[in-house]
Amino acid sequence: MSELTLEIFSAGDVELESGETLPDARVAYCVRGTLNGTKDNAIIMPTHFGGTHEHSQYLTGDGRALDPERYFIVTVNLIGNGVSSSPSNAGGVAFPVVTIADNVRLQRRLLIETFGVQRLALAVGHSMGAVQAYHWAALYPNFVERVGAICGAAKISRHNDVFLQGMQGILTADPAWMDGHYDVQPLLGLRTMARAWGAWPPSSHFFRHAYYEKLGYSSVDDFMERYWEVTYTGMDANNVLAQIATWRSADISANELYKGDFEKALASITARVCVMPCISDAYFPPDDSEIEISHMNGAVLRPIRSQWGHWAGSGRNPEDTDFIDQQLKELLLN
Numbered sequence: 001m002s003e004l005t006l007e008i009f010s011a012g013d014v015e016l017e018s019g020e021t022l023p024d025a026r027v028a029y030c031v032r033g034t035l036n037g038t039k040d041n042a043i044i045m046p047t048h049f050g051g052t053h054e055h056s057q058y059l060t061g062d063g064r065a066l067d068p069e070r071y072f073i074v075t076v077n078l079i080g081n082g083v084s085s086s087p088s089n090a091g092g093v094a095f096p097v098v099t100i101a102d103n104v105r106l107q108r109r110l111l112i113e114t115f116g117v118q119r120l121a122l123a124v125g126h127s128m129g130a131v132q133a134y135h136w137a138a139l140y141p142n143f144v145e146r147v148g149a150i151c152g153a154a155k156i157s158r159h160n161d162v163f164l165q166g167m168q169g170i171l172t173a174d175p176a177w178m179d180g181h182y183d184v185q186p187l188l189g190l191r192t193m194a195r196a197w198g199a200w201p202p203s204s205h206f207f208r209h210a211y212y213e214k215l216g217y218s219s220v221d222d223f224m225e226r227y228w229e230v231t232y233t234g235m236d237a238n239n240v241l242a243q244i245a246t247w248r249s250a251d252i253s254a255n256e257l258y259k260g261d262f263e264k265a266l267a268s269i270t271a272r273v274c275v276m277p278c279i280s281d282a283y284f285p286p287d288d289s290e291i292e293i294s295h296m297n298g299a300v301l302r303p304i305r306s307q308w309g310h311w312a313g314s315g316r317n318p319e320d321t322d323f324i325d326q327q328l329k330e331l332l333l334n
């Protein structure tokens with residue numbers, strides 16, 4: 001894979017759903033492939049929680065469904081992830097809540113104003129990337145031809161929200177957080193949160209069968225220390241909290257278009273949708289996906305029968321990635 005070039009879309013001062021303003025909003029993105037003359041081969045791939053454009057490239061490549069030789073693939077960094085506008089680079093504790101819908105509206109501006117794209121061949125993503133893809137299809141049904149939702153949902157569940165409130169509580173309980181006005185990262189809060197978070201994305205099967213060894217870790221302790229603690233202590237605490245707030249905002253019907261009517265929002269999606277939950281995912285279980293697709297036209301459910309939990313959609317297990325790739329190939333054929 002050639003080296004990715006990070007680009008910045010400067011959106012100016014942006015009024016958010018909350019009524020607050022995000023000053024000098026900056027959306028960081030990268031592109032792979034070439035936009036064709038009719039501008040109908042564009043794919044958008046929003047990033048997931050804690051991830052950047054670099055973490056999302058496992059779905060793209062020669063021979064893959066997302067082949068840069070055929071498609072113009074725009075990977076967009078979530079607001080708050082430390083690359084696009086975030087507390088760490090634009091406002092600190094005063095950073096406003098930026099919803100999933102706010103992100104998608106900015107992404108739409110990026111596509112139109114920078115590339116002249118008026119129609120997406122596909123909106124695709126894992127986890128919060130899938131949540132954004134759902135919002136694309138509901139907010140702009142005439143803009144999106146297909147959706148690939150990998151281990152995600154159209155609305156945050158109560159169960160998921162309780163988890164997020166717990167993680168937020170652990171982090172902000174560290175006295176070093178100082179209500180967000182810290183000079184040094186609250187490492188105890190980040191480290192403790194990492195330990196609690198580590199039980200969620202990988203499934204119980206992942207731990208039972210020691211799949212962490214396939215990722216190069218010798219034991220649970222090694223996995224928790226060298227992956228989870230290192231990853232989360234490397235994040236900015238206010239960025240983590242900003243992304244939690246964004247995740248908690250997820251609901252395709254929470255807007256003036258649908259006025260809270262979730263079933264109407266789902267039924268309004270005209271894109272062809274392939275929903276790929278993992279059967280062992282604690283965040284987004286297949287039961288939730290079944291409910292959602294029952295209200296959509298042209299949606300298919302393709303469960304990932306994996307023991308890797310939420311990580312089945314993350315690119316860590318090649319067999320799962322190959323399954324996802326095959327579903328995306330079939331989706332793009334239609």
